[in-house]
Amino acid sequence: MLKIDSKFIQKVQQSEELEELYPLLQNAIELEHSTIPPYLTAMFSIKPGKNLEDRKIIHSIVIEEMMHMTIAANILNALGGQPYISNSDFVPEYPGPLPMGIGNGLIVGLEKYSKACVKNVFMEIEEPENPLVFKSFSLAATQDFSTIGQFYLALQQKIEEIAPIELPGDKSKQVTSAFFDPALLFPIYTRHDAVNAINIIVEQGEGTSISPLDQDGEIAHYYRFEELFKGKKLIKDDTAPNGFSFSGPDIPFNPDDVYPLFPNTKIAMLPTGSEEWNRMKQFNTSYFSLLQGLHKTFNGDPAGLDNTIGIMYDLKLTAEKLCATPFPGKEGYTIGPSFEYITVPSEIAV
Template sequence: MLKISPKFVNAVINAEKLEDLFPLLQNAIELEHATIPPYLTALFSFKPNTETAIRSVIHSIVIEEMLHMSIAANILNALGGEPHISNPNFVPDYPTHLPMGISKGLIVGIEKYSPDLVKNVFMEIEEPEDPLDLSKSFKANALPTFRTIGEFYQAIQQKIEEIAPEILPGDPKRQVTSNFFDSNLLYPIHTKEDAINAINIIIEQGEGTSTSPVDEEGEIAHYYRFQELYLRKKLVIDPNAPHGYSYSGPAIPFDANNVQPMFPNTKSHMLPEGSEERRQVDIFNNSYSDLLNGLHRTFNGEPDYINNTIGVMFDLRLTCQKLAETPFPGKEGYTIGPTYEFITTA
């Protein structure tokens, strides 16, 4: 689970009124979003019709990060706040530290898929407070000086229980649902109990439980799914293992030749003005900005606009895949990576 500066947990603990939680939940929305471009880029860096097993794992995690971002926005709305999504400050300038002071030594960039990226970045992002040692061959390093985003969400739960009324004060019409997500996972948050249960979804999907790598629904938490990719073995039920699971399932094959040679941390200014390559990057950035603008509208009073944003997501994928197949001018042997730069429109 994402490791953050302790000051954010302390700020929740010291909150005296619901309004004190508004900027903290905004931080959480920004952090949930910040993981999505790196994960998406790794997903889209594969050549067409290859590495289906790895794609499936990363795709499932991306969808859940989108869900977590949506839940956090619904909670902020339910408490009476307003999510802010469509502005340049919402978008990290990759490569960068992630929001909320996440793991000071961790720099997250926009890169093609590799086992090292999974181990050194993705697993570092998703590491639980106390990762279960399910494999004798690999265990990520702990960073004890940081708190996890799970602890942050638990503090939000406790503070809502402590100071919020049973019926939350936000406008119910601002709550967002979508057929894109299971209605048991993304649902309107009207009460204190709704908010607490929704936060449990985020925590368990991210890091499992303290005694198991799976959540209450039997779904493997993000950290352990990424560890599957690093070890190239499926995590399966194993009655003889200490926690009931081991990486003794079917092999997950990987061929590095199936990854596009995408240039890391591409920026639009690297492409010649007026070139077709620059035009494609601009198309990508416009689609990305349209997506954020659409999400802002969705979570600020137009919940039905979520259907428009889903269409933009597919456009973004197609543009990204086209970039990944396009040679990078002046950088022999590389193709163009997505840039995730916010375009402000008048």
């Protein structure tokens, strides 16, 4: 389980002014973003046209993590703060703990897709305080730390406590998009809007305390990853504990249809000036441009979210080429995307 340092919960609970919540919501944006590179790396490592259901499930979770990041930015803007996306501190170092994570807790890297990665990393990131148990599978829960969901619920409670009904932020900075369901990504103008938006983040990630489904009837991230690990779809089952069981269709997986990425590849590992080095530089240039585009989107150019779709497509194409490229000097491995922060000349930045 991703252990969130208790000091962040305490800071939320001790806040008396909205301004004290600004850095904590910035932390939330950083946390939502930090899960995306590991998930994308695993997805890109799947060979084109192979392991289709695995790719589909990971892709659906990535899209929702992007939406959660946008929701967190919308809440920060609604409270009167300002998101910061395109600075070097925003990008995590992989492998390492995720933002707000306790140093001796979960270490997350960039590696190829595998059942072990799903169980030991992805399910750990998304695990709720008390995961529901279906049939024989169980993960123990303890009470001596906080989960992502608990952090969000503390934020929700504090906003309900100290925020005015009409939130003070600039309404023109609220981001929506035809790419997302308007019932899930909506402008946050009021305290009630913020409360509802946080419920969406928590339930899509962890489910509810009594169901693996979120309020939209979709399976939460934790249980979608559990589907991948078990290789079976989770379906309603009135005869099973909690009303669901992993008795649905098989999710076939062939490990031979995954590129053998060298884990946690860095551009410095590649021969400077080589074709491989240039391809990695191209990837990180697109990644920086994406972050810069998102920064502008969340800071007064909300229509820019749709304009980043083209950059995301370039990022995908370059990453897939990297994953198929043999790693120079490391026989049997291919190159994984590094998601490293670089500065880009202004004339090519978004």
